[in-house]
Amino acid sequence: MLEISRRGSRGLRSRERSRTGGKGGALTKKQRKVRAEKRPPIPNIDLILETAGHLAGEKGEKIVRALVVGELTDEDLAKRTNLQVNQVRSILYSLHESRIVTYRREREENSGWYVYYWKVDPERAIDYLRQHRMEVLRRLEERLAEEESKIFFACDKGCTRVPYEEAIGMEFKCPSCGGTLQPHQNTAIINSLRARIEKLRRELA
Known part of the structure; x- marks a missing residue:
């Protein structure tokens, strides 16, 4: 379960003021952009897209495609996918429950608020897809046995x-x-x- 406040319009992108103050550990927007640009390609992306589609349909696939570039906030994802922010948050929540995506929080340099950045978790996505396929295989084998008998x-x-x-x-x-x-x-x-x-x-x- 997400440990994120979902009250009001802040939803999954809720921010919290830092209690420690100061600028320690905060990254500028430029630094975050460089980090995203250096992100290596996501392995097995086609299989991960299939998993996202199974969980959240075409919109889920769009969000995962957008995350190929690196970590993004829900508002960034809304702009890249032409979806409403609330839609993005709902889909992220669904994908997170199945561990297809994960998030981290980081304090903004100027405001001191925490922002949540989302990314794809390739290993967990592939594991989910494998478990799903095994369940489908089991059901098909049961159906075949019935049809043959x-x-x-x-x-x-x-x-x-x-x-x-x-x-x-x-x-x-x-x-x-x-x-x-x-x-x-x-x-x-x-x-x-x-x-x-x-x-x-x-x-x-």
């Missing part, structure tokens, strides 16, 4: 498709349109499931 019946209009045991209970009548349930050939479904499973296994190897 059962006989299915379906309505001609596509309303219903059920295993033989359920079709008996329905007296082979579609509960939606009243049509007769007929044996359904599932070879295409089985082949599609096998192809998806093989693809995921290669990606996880």
Whole structure:
């Protein structure tokens, strides 16, 4: 959980006054810009974008693409992505909960306020994607086992498709349109499931 105040319009970019005072440890805007420019390329960026898209859709991908340049505040991200600041904050919160992005805080030189800078966490993003793919693989394997072990019946209009045991209970009548349930050939479904499973296994190897 973020340890950031979300009250009022400050949201995820809330600032805190330094209690220590002075300029120790503060960076100027120029220094921060240089730091961002020297940031090395993010490894496996395509996989990380896929992860962000799974978690937060197209807008999540836009935010991660913007963070490729280095650490940015939520307001910087809003400008680069043409999203509302509140949208950016909400998406950052979602990505942070899954540890796709992290943040650090730094005190501004002039105001003494703390500002939060966001960045991508490549290792955690890849780990999340791997766990997600493993779960998808498990579900596909369960579905394949069911398709291979059962006989299915379906309505001609596509309303219903059920295993033989359920079709008996329905007296082979579609509960939606009243049509007769007929044996359904599932070879295409089985082949599609096998192809998806093989693809995921290669990606996880």
